[in-house]
Amino acid sequence: MYKITKETAGGLLLDPATLSNSLPGFPPDITRCTADCPFNVRIDIIESVLTPLEIDGFDIAGWNTWRRNKTDVTPFVPGAGPPGRELVTFAIQVRDDGVDQLFVELVDGRSVHGPDGLTLKRWQLGTSSSGYLAVGSGAVPEGSYQWLWDGYVDDVLSTKLLKMANLQIRVVGVKGQAFRDHRAALRGRPFTGCREPADWVDVIVDRGARTVDVEWRIAFDDGGVDGRGTSPRSYAVLQAMALVGIARHWGRNASNVSSSTLSVPLSEGRITTSNGSYQVAVKPVAQQQDATPSMTLEVSMKEDFGRSVNSSCACGVGFVRGAGDLFSDTTRTWYSYGYFLAREEQINAKRPTASQKSQSAVAADAQAKADADFEQTIAHEMGHAVLATYAFESEGADNYSWVHKGSSQGLTSGYDTPSTGEKGYEAPIGSGTAADLMKYYDFYINPDRYIAAEYDVKALIWLSNVTVGR
Numbered sequence: 001m002y003k004i005t006k007e008t009a010g011g012l013l014l015d016p017a018t019l020s021n022s023l024p025g026f027p028p029d030i031t032r033c034t035a036d037c038p039f040n041v042r043i044d045i046i047e048s049v050l051t052p053l054e055i056d057g058f059d060i061a062g063w064n065t066w067r068r069n070k071t072d073v074t075p076f077v078p079g080a081g082p083p084g085r086e087l088v089t090f091a092i093q094v095r096d097d098g099v100d101q102l103f104v105e106l107v108d109g110r111s112v113h114g115p116d117g118l119t120l121k122r123w124q125l126g127t128s129s130s131g132y133l134a135v136g137s138g139a140v141p142e143g144s145y146q147w148l149w150d151g152y153v154d155d156v157l158s159t160k161l162l163k164m165a166n167l168q169i170r171v172v173g174v175k176g177q178a179f180r181d182h183r184a185a186l187r188g189r190p191f192t193g194c195r196e197p198a199d200w201v202d203v204i205v206d207r208g209a210r211t212v213d214v215e216w217r218i219a220f221d222d223g224g225v226d227g228r229g230t231s232p233r234s235y236a237v238l239q240a241m242a243l244v245g246i247a248r249h250w251g252r253n254a255s256n257v258s259s260s261t262l263s264v265p266l267s268e269g270r271i272t273t274s275n276g277s278y279q280v281a282v283k284p285v286a287q288q289q290d291a292t293p294s295m296t297l298e299v300s301m302k303e304d305f306g307r308s309v310n311s312s313c314a315c316g317v318g319f320v321r322g323a324g325d326l327f328s329d330t331t332r333t334w335y336s337y338g339y340f341l342a343r344e345e346q347i348n349a350k351r352p353t354a355s356q357k358s359q360s361a362v363a364a365d366a367q368a369k370a371d372a373d374f375e376q377t378i379a380h381e382m383g384h385a386v387l388a389t390y391a392f393e394s395e396g397a398d399n400y401s402w403v404h405k406g407s408s409q410g411l412t413s414g415y416d417t418p419s420t421g422e423k424g425y426e427a428p429i430g431s432g433t434a435a436d437l438m439k440y441y442d443f444y445i446n447p448d449r450y451i452a453a454e455y456d457v458k459a460l461i462w463l464s465n466v467t468v469g470r
Contacts, residue, residue, distance in 0.1 A: 033178045040095040041173035042182045043104070047469035050151045051084025052159060052205050053212070053273040055462040060393040063400055073423045076406035078455055086150045086157070086275070088186075088468050092125075092133060092171055098141040099173035102126070102133070106153065107183065109166040117168065120161075121153045140173075151466075152207065159464040160202040160215070163188040188466045193392030194315035198463040200292045200385075210276065214460060216246065216284045218382060219291035223298025226306075227338055231299040232367050238297045238335055238374070243284045245375025246382055249437050250282040250452045250460070271454050271461075280457055284382075292385045295378070296332040303342040306334030310381040311402065315388065315395045333381050335374045341366040376437075376447035383438045383456065390459035407439040417442045 033039075059081045066076045094102070102125045109117040125147060126136030133140070133147040151157045161167065170183035190199040200217045220242065222235040233241070252269045269280050288294070293312040300306040311330045344366040348357050357365070387401035394400035398410040406424040408415045417440045418425040426441050434451040435441060452460075 029177050030174065030179055031177065033180045037178060037180055039097040039099055039173060039175050039180065040093075040182075041099065041102070041171045041180055042093045042095065043169055043171035043184055044091045045169065045184055045186060045469040046089040046091055046146075047467065048088045049084075049465055049467050050086055050088055050159075050162065051465040052086065052151075052157055052203050052461055053275050053278065053458075054084045054086050055273060055458045056083055057081035057462065058391045058393065058400075058459070060391070063391070063394055063406075066406065067398075070423065073421060073425065075424060075426055084462065084465065086152075088149045088151060090147045090149065090169065092145045092147055094140055094142050094145070094173060096142065097175070098139055099175050100139050101137070101174040102140040103172040103174070104147065105170040105172065107168040107170050108164070109168040109183075109185075117166075152205075155206065155208040157205040157207070158202070159188075159466050160204075162186065162466045162468065163190060163202070186468045187470070188468050191389075191463055191465050191467070193389050194395075196293075196389075198389050199290045201460060201464045203461055203464045205278070207275070210278050212271075212278045212280045212461060214250075214280060214282045214464075216250075216282060216382075216460070217287050217289075217291040218242075218246070218284050219288050219294035220286055221294045221296040223296040223332060225299045225301060227301030229301040229338070231301065231335075232337055232363070232370075233299060233335055235297060238299070239286055241371065241375055242295075242297065242333070242378040243286060245377075245379045246284040247282050249376060249379035249450055250284075250383070250457065251280065252451045252454070252457060271457055273458070280461070282457075282460070292382065293331055295381065297335065297378075298332060299335045299337060301338040303338055305339045306336050308333040308377050308381050310384040312385075315392045315399065331381075333374070333378045335370060337366060337370045340370045340373070344369070372447040376450050379452070380437055380450070383452065386456060386460050386463065387438060389463055404440045405436070405438055407436075407441070415440075 059079045061081075062079045063076065066072060090104070092102075092104075104123050104125055105119050106121040107117040107119055123135050124137055125133040125140070126138040127140055127145075128134040128136070131145075133145045151162060153161075167186045167188065168183045169186060170181055172179055172181040190197045192198070202215045204213045204215075205211075206213075220239050224235075225231045270277055271280055295310065298306070309330060309332055341363065344362045348362050351357075384401050387405070388399065391400035400406075402408075402415065403410060403424070404415075407426050408417055408424065409422075419442060426436075426439055428443055429435060429441075429445070433449075435445045435449050437450045437452045438456055
């Protein structure tokens with residue numbers, strides 16, 4: 001055995017018996033080397049961007065080409081942008097002498113787990129014909145190596161785990177009954193486009209079950225009630241409805257949609273990637289920290305329809321939340337009860353007297369329609385945070401998000417819906433087909449038929465990507 005200092009043998013970190021029990025795969029009487037141990041190991045992280053499911057970035061070149069071609073009036077169909085990779089690269093050095101065994105550990109280094117941290121996963125690495133280290137056994141000679149990790153721990157990839165402040169990667173070299181180790185912090189950071197980080201979305205990918213759980217953190221504000229009368233929905237209820245609407249419309253599972261003729265077909269919540277087909281569940285969470293720019297929820301008791309808006313996330317534009325002149329607030333979703341109540345009262349008044357509904361029945365119909373409209377509208381408005389951040393290279397007042405993927409006109413036209421023959425016009429769709437949640441249409445569509453397109457759901461997942469390393 002190599003020389004062991006008194007402090008190490010006495011348990012500077014852990015006593016040898018406890019240490020061997022906590023480190024399966026190591027010799028039973030292993031202990032930590034002193035400074036003069038004749039071998040050494042080191043690990044460093046080469047800055048890497050890990051994108052779950054290797055989803056592509058935004059097709060900015062295709063978007064710019066389509067926008068500049070005034071004669072192309074067909075709807076924009078995005079292509080593939082920069083390819084994503086599920087890959088983190090580590091540089092590992094074995095110095096002075098080779099080792100009998102080489103391990104890499106993922107460690108939660110928070111002090112509550114003790115001075116050595118909590119080992120979340122351990123891999124034994126060996127040499128391979130490719131020149132990279134790979135999962136395996138055997139001695140590793142002196143030299144410089146790389147290890148490529150896809151970010152998964154037992155078939156599960158958690159971007160929230162990778163962004164954890166105290167997450168560390170540790171290399172352990174074993175020779176005889178002695179070991180030496182070295183560790184580095186992963187320093188996982190969320191994607192940053194333009195000014196703001198996408199610190200509001202994380203995913204858990206289970207490649208065994210072929211599922212993706214998306215945690216979408218959203219901040220809300222109480223805008224109160226505009227107009228006279230008693231609101232049928234409290235702020236707490238509106239917030240709960242908002243979460244339901246976002247989950248349903250972004251989960252691509254509206255109850256009455258069975259097929260789609262959109263450029264990206266509906267598949268009941270599934271997406272297809274280069275890594276296979278996955279079932280996606282979007283799970284919005286209301287919170288104020290690490291969340292999207294806050295969305296004001298307000299009830300309108302007025303007969304005029306309130307125009308909801310979310311322009312807080314556009315890049316290259318000076319508008320900020322609460323700008324005042326643009327629809328009174330740049331992030332606001334209306335619950336337009338007064339509008340729907342007035343409509344239902346007008347419809348009821350046109351019925352023969354004998355078949356007219358009671359006032360309570362009219363109010364119930366108005367509330368049901370206001371509910372459906374609000375849930376679809378909040379899902380749409382929050383989608384602008386996805387489009388604007390994903391397509392952050394599309395800047396200015398006519399950016400990809402504000403012109404609704406090309407289906408509405410620019411700022412100078414007030415973002416009006418194009419008519420037949422105009423650029424970006426969307427043709428009518430059949431009664432059994434889905435409407436793209438983030439597009440404008442020049443005709444009425446039942447709110448329940450609006451579904452986030454697969455491309456946009458992938459964009460939401462893409463935004464959870466993690467930069468690790470320096």
